[in-house]
Structure formats: structure tokens, C-alpha cells
Amino acid sequence: MWRWWIIVIIVCIGWTIVGHTAAAQSGGGMTLYLPLVSKAPPLPPADEAGRRLQVAPGFAIRIFAENLPQRPRFMAFGPDGWLYVSLMNSGQIARLPDRNSDGRADTIEIVASDLNLPHGLEWRDGWLYVAEGDRIERLRDGDGNGSLETRELITDNIPAPVGHSSRTLHFGPDGKLYVSAGSSCNYCVEDDPRRAAILRFNPDGSIPGDNPFATDLDPRRRPVWAWGLRNSVDFLWTPGGELWADHNGSDGLGDDLPPEEIVIPVQGGAWHGWPYCYTPGVGVVSGPEVQDTRIALPAGQTCDQAVPARFTAPAHSAPLGMTLGEGTLFPPAYRQSLYVAYHGSWNTTAGNIRDCKVERILLNEVGQPIAAEPFVTGFRAPGKPCGDAATYGRPADVIFGPEGAMYISDDKGLRIYRVVPVP
Structure with a gap:
């Protein structure tokens, strides 16, 4: 008799779940929130990175x-x-497939060659857009052989x-193509308006009519969207539509100046300080910039x-790639965060070494930066700067994959790391 009651209970629960699910999908009735049982993300056995970092x-x-x-360098x-x-x-450009879904790349496949310093990557409509040292190209596999x-x-x-030779690109929520280009010098007045700037194009490379200098007599000025950004190696848009960029400050003012600008709310048609001014203070900052004398x-x-800037870090931290934690398989507390790859210092004095690491910038309930803490560390040898030969690795980019894991590129150790949550 007891077996029959167990069967009845199981069937009733099953029909309840199906009924509530159908109601939720149709937009009517009550939504029933049930615990989800999902397969944990694949985690290969402990390796050198797992033991060291x-x-x-x-x-x-x-x-x-x-x-x-x-x-x-950069990933997509x-x-x-x-x-x-x-x-x-x-x-x-290399492709790193994980066809057996075990959390490790199966092989390294070179899918494009003969590019001029390729750096920033982004896929759009089946094309891979590549930011090179002096151009933007798009690539695709036209014959199905796997190569672009x-x-x-x-x-x-x-x-x-x-000078700063990396170029980074992203498509904005307006459908326009944005490209960052660093300065040619440590501090100087550039004679090319496209340097130390974020440029803006239509997807076909033409100039949008609402660019600040769209009709300027100098064709080099026409793509300029925002300027005074010495070396914004990466940038992104927040869920609220703000454009945020990081910024590597200049050398020559000692170990502590100028601070690295981690969150700059980039404004179209506006100047952002370099080479004359910088944001003072470390952490959450407010108030005007001060002059580089x-x-x-x-x-x-x-x-x-x-x-x-709204948030800064100690000078010579060298922020490169950055990404938001929204929509990942990370725990909710870690999603409301900005993650930044710090390349670390090579020229600070022994007591002021800047670590090479992935930093977590905590965001408040309205998405603004409020604090910072290390997320991945252990890349450099104790007491040695990140530019030292003994360094294990230097993070260059950080992104999230479609399955929600974090991927970190290391341009010193020639590796890609994968980070997943564990029980």
C-alpha cells in the first residue's frame, strides 16, 4: 500500500511542476520557483596554475x-x-576549441596570419572584426575549410x-564601431588627433554623421569620438548604457603618480585630461582633475x-582588458562586479611593486564602483616586479565564455586560464 501512495505523490508533484511551468511560460498563473539541478562546470585535475595561483x-x-x-592578448x-x-x-589569430567539453582546449589552430599587430577582436554577423596596428579588417571562413x-x-x-601600438575595438549599443588608440609618447602634445583617443565609425568604416568632427577639414579628426585618453587599452558599456574605459597613466612622476584610471565615464565630444591633467587619489574619487606640471x-x-575618472588604482598597475560579471554562472555577489586584468609594474622601486593580477572592482546597487579586491594573484615571484624574468605570468585580458566561466589570457606565460566556481 505504501508503494502506491509514493507513486501518487510523485505523479502529483510532476503534474504540479508541469502545470506551473506552463502557466509561467504562457504569462498566466503563479510562477513556482524550484531548485535547479544542473551539471557542475567541468574542472580538470589540479595543474601548475591551480597549485601556484x-x-x-x-x-x-x-x-x-x-x-x-x-x-x-585579447579574446572573443x-x-x-x-x-x-x-x-x-x-x-x-588562434582558435582554441574544446570539442569534448572537458574544460581544456583540444588544440591550437591558427586560423589567420599576416595581420599587422592584431589585438582587439569582436564577432558580428558571422565576421571577426580585428583591430590591427593601422587598420580595421574583418575576416570570415568563406569556403568552409576552418580558416578565416x-x-x-x-x-x-x-x-x-x-608608441602604444595596441588597438582595441568594440561595437556599441548604437551599432557603431568604437576603436581605442593610445598615445605615441609618455607625455606630449600629439600632432595626430586620432592618438590618445577613442574613435567611432559606422560598421562599414564610414564616418557617422553625429561624430563631433564629422565634417572637419582634416580627415584624421573625423572619426574622433573622445580624446585625452593616454592609453585606454579596453572599454565597455554598462547595462545602463554608460561607456567606461580604463587608462594607463604616464611614467616619470615616481611610484605613486599619476594613479591609473580604472573607470572613466567616457563622454562623446569631450576631453578626458591627458596630457595636461589626471584624476588624483586612489579608489573611489570625486572632484576635478589636477595638472601634470x-x-x-x-x-x-x-x-x-x-x-x-570615478575609480582609480595605484600608479603603474597597468590595467588592460576588462569585463563585467553580469549574466555568468558566478555567484550573484560576484556578478555585480567589474573584472580588470592588471599587467603590473616593471619600473617601480622595491617597496612599491604593483602586482600582476585580476582585480575585482565591486559595484553598488546602481552599478557604480565602490571598492576593489584581488580575484586572481600569485603570478610574480616574491619581491620581484611583474616585468622580471622570474614572473610566472601577466594577465592581459579577461572575458566570460558562453557557459559562464572566466577566461584570462597571459602574455608572459603564453597561457589561457579558466576560472569556475566550485562547491
């Missing part, structure tokens, strides 16, 4: 790919679900790779006119 409690890190043929997941990474110094052999030039209205302000210009 320290990650926040509740997470584990493993090597996803290693022995890359050149320095891996393709429509095929595989990870693509730029190998900047060799002019190549079809290439089209989008624009070469990009400054030549002098090594270079005189133009007549009539003041630091009050510059757009200041």
Missing part, C-alpha cells in the same frame, strides 16, 4: 591552453562557441602603431574642463 574563495583556476606560439568567443585569441606579435581566409578592409583611418596647459584651458 590564488583565486577568491569558492573558485578554482586551471590552464585552458598553454604553449601558445606567441603572446596571447565565436559563433561556433570556440575561443579566439589574438597573437599580436606574430600577426596571427576571406578578408575585407573596413578602414585604415587609424594612426600608425608608434611637466606640461603647460593651453591658454584658456583648465583641468576643470576634463572628464575625471
